[in-house]
Amino acid sequence: MLDDDVRQVIASTRRFVRERVVPAEAEIERTDAIPPDLRxxxxxMxxxxxxxPEEYGGLGLDMSAEVQLVFELGYTTPAFRSMFGTNNGIAGHVLLEGATQEQKKAYLPLIASGEWTAAFALTEENAGSDPAGLATSARRDGDEWVINGAKRFITNAPLADVFMVFARTDPGAEGGHGITAFMVERDAPGLSVGPKDHKMGQAGxxxxDVLLADVRVPASAVIGGEDGVGRGYATAMRCLAHGRIHIAALCVGLAQRLVDESVAYAATRVQGGGVIGTHQLVQGLLADSATDLYAARALVVDVAARFxxxxxxxxxxxxAKYFASEAVGRVADRAVQIHGGAGYMRGVPVERFYRDARLFRIYEGTSQIQQIVIARQLLRDAGVR
Incomplete structure (x- = not known):
């Protein structure tokens, strides 16, 4: 059950999203940026x-409360949530899951307040879902570490103040072993950020890319201190479990918006002497989308409680991530179909959301990676090694 304070946070977020962010969607798409006043x-808020956690200046929502909040954030352009998503998700959770108490006290308040934007720098050209190809390296030099490598597709990199950088500190280790997480501030000499990527969707x-050329950081930059050396990938995996539920909830929020847009169009678009919503084949599309939405929401709520x-x-x-990301893709496709030719036109929300939704099946573990994770764990539980 959500307490009154959490309910108030969710309600105020709902109002803000629908009254302030939704009307700004066209501007965000046109300018590829979130307006400063919204930030x-x-x-x-x-x-x-x-x-x-509240002790570090945050709201301290548990997963069950978080998904209810993210349902509301997902109702609008994903770029709005992305602006602070990494602070709460995979970047901030690197500190929550792996940092020393001193590191948490020093850095989490900066992240919680929005003074810092954090980025999660794991993905590389040859290392994404599989860490075996991780080429970024870090070697010890006295009281410092020297990091060299390149990261790709790093969310919020152009505006990040701090990067959670994953580098191989044991060149002889394989797979996810021998990888360490470092906290690298943006002004570190040798760190540079490439131009913004031109993406299919999610404008704003x-x-x-993030390039690291002989970047020197003190030993204190190792997340977890000396005990954190070689444990970075295990920390990353714990962060991704939280992040996958978060993304699933985001997909539910977007699916709700798409259903609302579809129903509104079907109830007003006249064709053949009546509104298209009276046609049974259109009703079938609406029913299938509503069913996907209900199923995804129920799954996310249940998974959050178990988490x-x-x-x-x-x-x-x-x-949750696998089903909800695939479901919102189906709902987006049906929304375009219901809108007909109008749904293929730029400037119509469902056309934009159709492009935006496609990424959810890729990041924080592709649908295929989720299938592998699920099946392997089932077999492991059955005694298969």
């Missing part, structure tokens, strides 16, 4: 730290 307002959500009580932190998150 300031989001920070004032505590959205940069909703998943950060910026990604770019909170610790009973399922692996299969559930992958199932």
């Amino acid at each position: 300031r307002a989001a920070a004032a 505590g959205l940069f730290g909703f998943a950060v 959500a910026w990604t770019a 909170d009580d610790g009973s399922d932190t692996r299969i559930g998150p992958s199932c």
Whole structure:
């Protein structure tokens, strides 16, 4: 059950999204940027730290409360949520999952307040879902580490103040072993960010390459201190479990918007002497989308509860992310179909959301990776090694 304070946060976010962000969607698409006033307002509402514990300046939402909030954030352009999503998700959780107490006290308040935007720098040209190809390296030089490598498709890189950089510190180790997470500030000499990527969708959500050329960081930059050396990938995997539920909830929010847009169009578009919603084949499309939405929402709520009580932190998150991301793709496709030719035109929300939704089946683990995670865990539980 959600307490009154959390309900108030969710309600105020719902109003803000629908009254302030939705009307700005066309501007965000045109300018490929979130208006500064929306960023300031989001920070004032505590959205940069909703998943950060209260002791570090955040709202301290558990997973069950977080998904209810993200349902509301997902109702509009994904770029709005992306602006602070990494602070609460995979970047901020690197600190929550792996940092020392001193590191948490020093850096989490900066992230929770929105003073810092954090980025999660794991993906490389030859290393994404599979860490075996991770080429970024870090070698010890006295009291410092020297990092060299290149990261790709890093969300919020063009505006990030700090990067959670994953580098191989044991060149002889294989797979996810021997990888360490470092906290590297943007002004570190040798760190540079490439130009913004030109993407299919999600305008306003910026990604770019991050280059590290002999970047020197102190030993204190190792997340987790000395105990964190070689444990970075395990930390990343724990962060991704949380992130997968978060993305699943985002997909539910977008599916709700797409259903609303579809129903509104079907109820007003006249064709053949009546509104198209009276045609049974259109009704079938609406029914299928509503069913996908209901199923995805129920799955996410159940998985979040199991994540909170610790009973399922692996299969559930992958199932939720897999189903919800595939479901919102189906709902987006039907929304375009219901709109007909209008749904193929730029400037119509469902056309934009159709492009935006495609990414959800790729990042934080592709649908195919989720299938592997789910199946392997089922077989492991059955005694297959």
